Amino acid sequence: QEILQDLYQRGVKEVLLGVFDGLNGLEEAFKSVFPKADVQRCVVHKVRNTLNKVRKKDQIEVAEDLKLIYRATTKEAAIQAFREFEKKWSKKYAREVQSWEKDLDVLLTFMKYPLSIRSVIYTTNAIERTIKDIRKRLKTMNSLSSIEAAEKITYLTIQDYNEKWSNRKLRGFSNAYQALQEMFEERY
Known part of the structure; x- marks a missing residue:
């Protein structure tokens, strides 16, 4: 928060988007300094963390199903893809699916932005x-x-x-x- 406040004091006043890896407290610190800004959780980190908790034999299939979520062209389509992911994997990987559901809004913030830049702003x-x-x-x-x-x-x-x-x-x-x-x- 101190670093962000220093940036603010040095002139960074208008921020549209902050992209974070999920480190505890970082998003809250950012929002306290830039309350009008959006927060995007790094999708690549989330996918990587999820795949680390999935059995080796399921990793490719889970990764493909996750791609359907974050590569969707609209937020509605992404939510629909998540619902399919949830139906398919919630019995086998309940914690991971719940984690995605809990973070879904902050993982899909990039969907508010133009399609041409989404792949650049959903990751750190x-x-x-x-x-x-x-x-x-x-x-x-x-x-x-x-x-x-x-x-x-x-x-x-x-x-x-x-x-x-x-x-x-x-x-x-x-x-x-x-x-x-x-x-x-x-x-x-």
Whole structure:
């Protein structure tokens, strides 16, 4: 919450969406700082966690059934796909199905957004890749002289990403631009 409040104080005032991996307290902290923003739980994390609790022989079938939920084109279709998933798997994997039911709204938040960007916003994979690259960069430097040295490497790595990303067009966002503008205007 402190980091989010710091971002707010430094000028990040209008946020449409926060995407989180389900870490306890993170979504609540985000909503306390950005109450008008939507919260999206990372679907990839949820699928991964579910499949880890499913028998090996059922994993492919369960994964395919879950895809029908998060790849549906409308929220109604996604809910219908979940109901089918629930009927099929609730006897065998009651806890996992209940967990999906409990989190379904926050897992399907991305359905409010334009179709062209949904596959980008239902996961935290881009953030995780960045963190993985920073760790990889720090790990090769066997010993850093201080915390400041590690911070400098992290800063330079992020600056490198900023440079790459500032010229990069994210797939689908140009098509979604107008709809996102309208969402901002409506909300803020």
